[in-house]
Amino acid sequence: NGNITGGVLDVNNAGTSALKTALGSCPYTMDPTKRRIDLRVFAGSGACPAGTSSSVSEFAAYQTSLGTAVLLEIDANAITTGLAYKQCAPGAANCSAASLAFSGASAALGLTGQGIFYNSPASYQQDLEGQLTLGSGGITGGNLEINNFSAVFGPDLVSSGSISSPDATTGRGTLVLKASSPSATYNLIYYLIDDYTALLLDQDNTAILTGVVARQY
Numbered sequence: 001n002g003n004i005t006g007g008v009l010d011v012n013n014a015g016t017s018a019l020k021t022a023l024g025s026c027p028y029t030m031d032p033t034k035r036r037i038d039l040r041v042f043a044g045s046g047a048c049p050a051g052t053s054s055s056v057s058e059f060a061a062y063q064t065s066l067g068t069a070v071l072l073e074i075d076a077n078a079i080t081t082g083l084a085y086k087q088c089a090p091g092a093a094n095c096s097a098a099s100l101a102f103s104g105a106s107a108a109l110g111l112t113g114q115g116i117f118y119n120s121p122a123s124y125q126q127d128l129e130g131q132l133t134l135g136s137g138g139i140t141g142g143n144l145e146i147n148n149f150s151a152v153f154g155p156d157l158v159s160s161g162s163i164s165s166p167d168a169t170t171g172r173g174t175l176v177l178k179a180s181s182p183s184a185t186y187n188l189i190y191y192l193i194d195d196y197t198a199l200l201l202d203q204d205n206t207a208i209l210t211g212v213v214a215r216q217y
Helices: none
Strands: 008-013 016-022 029-031 036-042 058-063 068-073 080-083 106-113 127-135 137-150 156-163 172-180 182-193 196-204 207-217
Touching: 008 196, 106 196, 127 156, 137 172
Parallel strands: none
Antiparallel strands: 008 016, 029 036, 036 058, 058 068, 068 080, 106 127, 106 207, 127 137, 137 156, 156 172, 172 182, 182 196, 196 207
């Protein structure tokens, strides 16, 4: 009815993380001609302040026929872009997820480095993708393909990993991946979209990555 009434937000800003920040109420407006939503997200309690604020992120959102929306941040706080999805909460009638809902399955994972760094190769972010084997106790195997700036690695076996159960309201959980060659650890936050897909955010202070994990079969 024209308002965001709550929620939760995770941010990794150049390696400094602000985690599980509660969202306050904030109005949004829609242009029916352009199919454009002016979306304001307030990281704080109560009602969002009027005008510009470092605690309010403003997005131009355009809906698609797929039930998603494309997003572009239009404030002076940050330069971000992305997608929004209708979420299927754990326990809902059309969503049976009690964990990642992938137990015993194979899942594809992709993570892309974020950030703009001028003349600083050491700060360039890596990209990676891979496959995970998921069991009731967590991650039981898999491999990652890692591409650092000027260093491309072959298949890197996942040596261990863990998954927490998602929050019953937000669908938020954590996912830890450890690989051995090269040695790497990724501390990830996930948000369930549905029984087959989840969004990913790396909360580490060196790897600033976003991506997705999706069930293969």
